Amino acid sequence: MIKRHVAGITILFLLFVWGSTSLIQPVRSAPTPPASPVDALIAEALGPSPLGETLRVLCDEIGGRPTGTPAMSRAVSWGVENFRRAGVDNVHTEKFTIPQSWVEGATQIEVTSPVAFEVKAVSIAWAPPTAGKGIEAPVLDVGEGTSADFLKAENAAKGSILLIHSKPMTTLDDLFNEYIRAPGIVNEAVRVGAAALVFMSTRPRELLYRHTNSQFGLMDRLPMAILAREDALRVARLIESRRIVRMRISLPNRVGGPFESENVIAEIRGSEIPDEVIILGAHLDSWELGTGALDNGCNAAMVIDVARAIHDAGIRPRRTLRFILFSGEEQGLLGSKAYVRMHRNELDQIVAVTIFDEGVGRVSGYSLGGRRDTELALIEILKPVRDWESNLHTSDAFIGTDNFDFLLEGIPTFVANQDPADYLPNYHASSDTLDKVDLRELKVQEAYAAVTVYGIAERPERIGKRQSRTQVEALMAETQLDQVMKTFGLWPEWESGQRGREK
Numbered sequence: 001m002i003k004r005h006v007a008g009i010t011i012l013f014l015l016f017v018w019g020s021t022s023l024i025q026p027v028r029s030a031p032t033p034p035a036s037p038v039d040a041l042i043a044e045a046l047g048p049s050p051l052g053e054t055l056r057v058l059c060d061e062i063g064g065r066p067t068g069t070p071a072m073s074r075a076v077s078w079g080v081e082n083f084r085r086a087g088v089d090n091v092h093t094e095k096f097t098i099p100q101s102w103v104e105g106a107t108q109i110e111v112t113s114p115v116a117f118e119v120k121a122v123s124i125a126w127a128p129p130t131a132g133k134g135i136e137a138p139v140l141d142v143g144e145g146t147s148a149d150f151l152k153a154e155n156a157a158k159g160s161i162l163l164i165h166s167k168p169m170t171t172l173d174d175l176f177n178e179y180i181r182a183p184g185i186v187n188e189a190v191r192v193g194a195a196a197l198v199f200m201s202t203r204p205r206e207l208l209y210r211h212t213n214s215q216f217g218l219m220d221r222l223p224m225a226i227l228a229r230e231d232a233l234r235v236a237r238l239i240e241s242r243r244i245v246r247m248r249i250s251l252p253n254r255v256g257g258p259f260e261s262e263n264v265i266a267e268i269r270g271s272e273i274p275d276e277v278i279i280l281g282a283h284l285d286s287w288e289l290g291t292g293a294l295d296n297g298c299n300a301a302m303v304i305d306v307a308r309a310i311h312d313a314g315i316r317p318r319r320t321l322r323f324i325l326f327s328g329e330e331q332g333l334l335g336s337k338a339y340v341r342m343h344r345n346e347l348d349q350i351v352a353v354t355i356f357d358e359g360v361g362r363v364s365g366y367s368l369g370g371r372r373d374t375e376l377a378l379i380e381i382l383k384p385v386r387d388w389e390s391n392l393h394t395s396d397a398f399i400g401t402d403n404f405d406f407l408l409e410g411i412p413t414f415v416a417n418q419d420p421a422d423y424l425p426n427y428h429a430s431s432d433t434l435d436k437v438d439l440r441e442l443k444v445q446e447a448y449a450a451v452t453v454y455g456i457a458e459r460p461e462r463i464g465k466r467q468s469r470t471q472v473e474a475l476m477a478e479t480q481l482d483q484v485m486k487t488f489g490l491w492p493e494w495e496s497g498q499r500g501r502e503k
């Protein structure tokens with residue numbers, strides 16, 4: 001009651017003030033200080049912007065864009081055009097060669113006996129095509145494909161199609177495990193002479209997704225597919241009931257020779273130390289079952305809009321900000337790997353690399369790539385957004401996005417840790433479409449990214465030293481990154497000095 005009464009008075013008073021401004025003295029308010037660059041940046045990122053429309057064009061009008069396809073070429077033009085529109089400096093592309101191209105053909109899988117039914121399935125990326133009408137063979141259930149499972153199946157496995165079970169995926173760790181156990185399964189399947197491998201989808205309701213077990217952008221060793229979870233479970237039950245299940249697999253995947261791909265690059269030149277560079281990057285390519293909205297169109301569009309926001313806020317940071325949309329990420333981090341190789345003589349100039357590749361979801365902080373020496377400075381830089389509870393960083397190091405080759409070169413890297421609520425169930429799936437993108441959250445993410453890279457560019461000191469080869473190797477041992485690299489077959493490249501810091 002009292003509140004209402006007070007409110008009534010206030011309204012009357014306001015009406016009075018409004019109606020008779022000439023009769024009262026103007027109220028002297030404290031002068032508003034000019035907005036700090038960081039405040040101006042946040043306002044630019046959160047305010048009206050082309051972000052939503054830019055992303056819509058990428059997802060809906062260009063769509064899924066595997067590297068090497070015409071859609072990816074259109075996406076590269078989209079990147080160039082939008083960086084130009086943002087008014088930033090030095091917009092260009094840098095070409096590099098990818099040894100092979102791979103696109104899925106019209107995958108067809110069916111059970112032919114004891115009952116005939118079609119199996120919903122997609123090819124695993126980089127699986128070799130099957131010849132003629134495909135492979136028809138008995139299906140052997142090898143459980144989760146552990147060494148023990150293979151030992152049991154050993155005698156019957158030759159010439160068979162091997163079915164691998166999975167548990168439903170609910171966490172990022174589950175997804176990571178799916179990747180990390182695959183190379184061992186493929187090795188065993190090749191060893192026992194299997195005709196093909198079929199994996200049970202980790203996602204129910206017939207959701208299919210593109211997965212790759214090849215980390216180099218090169219052809220894998222045997223035909224492989226992901227089967228709709230429900231169909232795979234039916235096959236497993238038939239086998240369990242002692243029926244002999246036969247399956248026909250046709251994977252007319254289209255494979256091509258070497259081709260050129262392009263990373264898209266733009267800059268805001270530094271005002272005081274232009275030779276020192278902070279990179280903000282996201283990959284532009286995507287798989288094509290969906291339209292690559294969460295992975296990673298939203299962050300490609302976000303990177304462009306960070307450039308626009310800094311430009312429109314009239315800010316020129318002390319060091320240079322370089323914005324990169326990488327190509328070939330899904331094929332095995334090929335664009336960032338090529339970038340690092342092409343710029344090997346300039347890597348001392350790269351102060352830090354910040355990558356976004358987990359869709360749209362609340363950012364809790366950054367993964368520091370196995371380091372802690374950069375953490376305090378980062379916490380300081382992110383103070384202006386401390387209310388967002390996103391200043392909690394992790395010191396893990398992993399393989400899985402475009403910071404990897406920079407990390408191997410000893411450069412400080414930051415990968416946003418995000419709430420995977422929407423990202424995970426739609427990851428590489430037909431459901432990764434624009435309707436999953438929360439534009440409001442993406443704008444918050446943009447503000448966060450902008451504050452980060454601007455803050456790193458402005459600091460008097462570099463945020464962290466470039467590590468030596470010995471230091472990188474110590475970091476690998478500490479975080480067990482070395483083990484993961486061995487599992488994925490990436491260790492020889494590091495060991496031979498082909499990849500990563502030389503000294």
Ligand SMILES: [Zn+2]
Nearest residue numbers: 283295296357
């Ligand atoms: Zn991605």
